[in-house]
Amino acid sequence: MSGDRPSPLVIERILRDRQGIWQQIVAEGDLNALTGRMLASSAIALACYGAVLGAFHSPLMALTSALKLPLLFLVTLAICLPTLYLFNLVFGARLSVRQSLALVMVAITVTSMLAVAFAPISLFFLITAPDYGFFKLLNVAILTLSALVGLRFLTGGMQVLNDHGLLAPEAATAKAPAQATAQAPAQVAPAAGSTPADAPAAGQSAEPVAEPVAVPAGAAVAAANGATAVAPAPVPAQWTGQPATAAFPPGMMPPGYAPAQRPWGSPQVRRAEPTQRPASMTLLYIWILLFGFVGTQLAWTLRPFFGDPGQDFAFFRSIDGNFYAEILRTIANL
Template sequence: MANSLLVIERLLRDRDGIWNQINEERDLKQLTGQMLVSSALSLALYGAVLGFSNGAVQAAASFVKLPLLFLATLAICLPTLYLFNLVFGAKLSVLQALTLIMVTITVTAVLTLAFAPISLFFLITAQSYAFFKLLNVGILMLTAMVGLRFLTAGMRALNEHQEAKALAAKRAAQAPVVAVTAEPAVDTADKNGAVLTAPAPVKTQVQIPDFGSRPPAATDGSTSMTLLYIWILLFGFVGTQLAWTLRPFFGSPGKDFQLFRSIGGTFYADVFDTIGRLLGG
């Protein structure tokens, strides 16, 4: 548990070490488990803050639903990311892709928890449901953007590692082979007149890298990064729609507690409607 709670410090302080660990697939199950615990706990605590706007029962429900939202979105979108990168040459394993996304979710979750005191402060002092809802939507969007920057940085580091590895393999394969033959055997005589014969010639082959020739082209990672940006948009749309499906997280004042509401409308329409009501007084 202690390692799970402190994994965020390593993510923020030792990013290169995390990317190397993912590249080499070292102890990824342990790392992923630590991030899962840390992110789930952080999101659960923040969800409880959201739910307190409408009482303890709503807080308990949001305590469970906010981690469920992120993990369900991950489960829906992970196969797409894995197959995209597999088709276009990134060659990530499922565990590598899972670990990379968990880095994103963990950074997002812990940064979100860091905003919990601010959210709670405005819940107590502002006494405005519309403002409180928009404030927390803004917090979640901001922390998600920071987390996604880790995702793009990690994918770029993995692509560079794979390109360097492929380039080194091509250089080794294309290096010319030069035959080297030892001097021929020469008969000599010692001081007593005995004939001494030198060892038979030995023929060896030495592979010499051709540093003067143009290096082979490495795999272009731009396509992989473009697909990653498309996947990020997909992740955002799935996450927001799933959040709308799992609502309420806040709980409208004056309404009875509901675990789920009927499916209708969209997340974006509700946000714009809330902005309009807030600006209209």
């Protein structure tokens, strides 16, 4: 399945046919439709999960969080996508803007769908154990786990693009002639003035020459006496339980016999050395850290998402402190 089939759930295709997704991104086939479907699916899923987050405070906060959570991911993508694209260009990658956007949208789609899959669990704890600190830490853990799985898809897609030479085109170009040379059969030209082994000598006919055949001694004696001797049929070694060479003394091997090759005595085949990781893959991990820092800081700026029940409703809070200090303070207060 290489094309984008019409399906109400794009996440199903991403999870079932991820190789088809990567091949479509490599070929840049109908990426606008694929990216649009992933964008719509992610926005709906994040809005549903945001409504669960804000439901801890009030229905108005649930509506506000349903609007702000998709905005959080999309604004973070808009801030960090140019950095990823320029990183690839600087280090020789051939990714287009549409390919980079589609790759990141795959990660965001997986993240949002996993988050909304955890929404019933979050809603269950909201009803049965309405503790603000625990509810906040639970949902931060859910979003972190979902984001890690989504970024795993991003690195897998970049690895596929690397295998197709889109991240390190120079290495792929240099590897192709080497593989063609290794697969070509080795042919040795005859030396000057030499005669090939299969060619007949000068003055000789091209007819095949019969090779001498070894005749057993008993058969020779019988032939001399005028009797017809029948050579005994060889008994297979597996019938007698003895090795194939046990009936013959050392140095008296019959023609055509050779000692059996032991599996442990065969020469070891050298495995191919792993390809060197391009600089674009290393910078991808740096970009992921950058994406995480920008996303957490933007989430702190757009808060509240949960809504402290001890405070009145507010669309935004004053900017003070940071996300990580708030998480540590919440853990300490549990």
